[in-house]
Amino acid sequence: MSTPVDLADYQHQLGPVLIGRGTTVDIRAIEGLGQVALRSSDVEPPGEDGLWLGPDYYGGRTVRIDAAVKNSGNSAAVLDTVALLQDASDTAAVRGQAGTTLDLRVKFPGRPARVLRGRLRKFEPDLTTLKHGYVPLDLEFQTADHRYYADTSDSTSMPLGGLTEGGVTFPLQMPFTIEGDPSAVGRPGYIQVDGSAPTWPVIRVNGPCANPIITHVTSGRTLTVQTTMTAGEWVEIDTRPGWRTVLRENGGSVPLAPTSRIDQFVLTPGLNEIRWSATDNTLTSTLAVTWWPAYKAL
Template sequence: MPTELQERQFELSGLLFGDLTPVQCDDVDLGDVARRTGDADSPGADGQQFGLDYHDGRVISLDLWTDTTTAADARSAWGALRTVWSADQVRGVSRAVTTLRMRMPGTDTVRVYGRPRRMTPASQRMRDAGIVDLVADFQTADRGFYADVEQERTLTLLPNLSGGLMVPFTPPATLNAISNSDSTMATNTGDTPTWPVITFRGPITNPSVEWVATGSRLTLQTTLGASQTAVIDTRPWARTALRNDGASLAGQLRGPRLSEFTLPTGSTQIAFRGQDPTGTSSCVVHWRDCFSTP
């Protein structure tokens, strides 16, 4: 479990800044969520016709200053932040993101995913006294603020008399109902739908996961061996379906688009299905509660 930040603190790639650190933060501008619209003028008439709207990420701007007493200390504190802000571990990898954690007054720690962008000295007139003013931008991949603690639920196909798989059985096999069990309920306590990461572990054929109330279901039309796993990552910066050997299974996906398979707010009953005569396969659903504000 990640270490909880103090109020008005931030963390990027292991470097802590904000209150009680050598780099203080005066203010945070969360920015507006960029929106792509399909609006068009009504041909030959007054008014507009609205098309599809899409939300992009936001630019979070931080007003920072080095809280040190000498020019050398200011340079050291600024340099340490500049090093992590360059994001060398992700900038050369397509789709890769890094994590900015933050804690606003009166709330728990949340995180956003994206990449650092601008870091500009705003003023160096007090550098001799150890103070350098900086403005730093972080571009997020999407509009959400995510809980610092990740949740997970594990589902299995159990060959027992209470339900699940019976041997011999007639496919498709289904997960036995575990009434009112936490193991079959996923709860997103945020105010915004969130993006699950789903891991299937073999041996299983045609594994699927379903939100029971809506019937929304993702299925992989493939067979996984006993030593194989497949991960479906619906998060905006990923949107992949990969086997553990790196092979893409995107062509075997059936169901809604990954951009549509969100975990709603509140509690959702989840089901795992597939064909597995051994009863040893499993499905693990990971998610972070998602919020519209930090």
Template sequence: MTTTAVKSPIEIELAPWQFEVGGVVLGRGTRIPIGNIEGLGSPPTRPQDVDNPGGDGVAVGQDFYGPRTLRMEAGIKTPGDPTAAADLLARLELSLDDPMARTVPEGRAVLRGRWPGHGTRRLYGRLRRVEATSTTNAVNGWIPLDVEFVATDPRWYGDELSRLTLGLDQAAEYKGSDRTADQALCAPGGCDRADAADRPGWITNHGNVSTWPSIRVHGPVTNPRIWNTVTGRSLDLDLTLRAGEWVEMETRPFTCWALRNGKTNVANDLTPQSRLDLFAIPRGRSEIVWTAEDPTGTARLELSWRSAYTAL
């Protein structure tokens, strides 16, 4: 078992008050200072209220979040070097033009930012606007900008990707246990008293809201079952994987899927109670456990996630 938190080596380290999109850094200490940012507060809500057809008021429904829109009033500032200013503008426009983030329905651009006292966090969505609002002083290397990023998921996510790799050595301990017993494993105070070496499935979401994991099961394995002992949510697959085969499951909203070897849809092999869209990792510490049939003892489960936050 291994649990790690990693950061891609190609990602740019950000200082406080800096943002990055498409490899271009904006904000304090850069050649693209930011004057004002809108959209850092709570995202807009989509109330599902229903008007009372025969009287005053409404029947209150659920309030859902809409997309979070960040708008930056910025400016390219390269005194005496209009060529450098034009090159920076072109790099931002190239980020907007990225076909994988613009024309593929599941494509997402990433905007990263850092607030003082916090680590770098990120939004997923679409870069929708990079507008040079004036060219009056372009000859002097000054181009004011209006940059707009629409986060289709309003949550901020940690920059570091956490990973868990788990073999089937836990299976004997939990085999035959019921859902009630599973939840009792992490009863208040229970997990904190256990030795970490005895609980290899511990995971931590350092944010303040639930987050969505990506899951991969590697064969050889039959009928894998994965569950979170804190939430009680489980994923049961009625299938068999040979050595070298795998199933990958994505739980993120709007992209829930289960693919065998990256090609074949196996969502129908999930039991009716196995809801990908509800298999979230709660804030704080929780535990992932899995069982399956594997005579070789070589099957493994891989889980990856980013801590989720309401704010930058």
């Protein structure tokens, strides 16, 4: 994964294109960075005053950007910038399948860069004043959820098991079934999650092993993968909203046990504990967890 470009205050990035301060794309206003629309379940009780308040669910965030491309006397350069912005969302990687998104990075004073994941839903240049090197732009960016994410991901990797000072007893019987021990040196399985909102991880199990079970000890949620992997093979569980996939290295899908709730396997801000177990004849399989700290507000 490439390192993101450092952004100055009031400088933003839509896909690969820098906009805002210090660029030829002047931003006059950005709307939609506050509370998003709610899907409520409120009910008016019959025969009495008041309201029965049901659960509230947030929709996606619609970010509206009022901008203009400025390059006095150079119409070709203006159109080149317009084309770059339009091309950013017109790729198979963005719109070629369900769940794929484009990043909108925003940077404001007093905060590091934050990332919104979504797609460009409106791109309307006004070419009336193109001959003057000035083209107003009306942009709408629709996010997949209401959260802001950290600019870079955090990750950790843990072996299948750790040996404590107690050692092992011989003879050993194959195959081994080892459970991760967070009390081992380095306390594998304990991760500190930054942010102010829950976030969904991407989990990769690297073989050789069979039927791995991953448990989020903090909540008790468990994911049981029903497959066998040889050395060099892996299974990736993407729990993020809009994705929710369990795929092998060859792109094939893998079943989870019926009791596995991928939508509820979430990391919470603060200390989290992950444990996992599997059947492994070699004790060389590993588990990797990657997550993006999430924030409720900028």
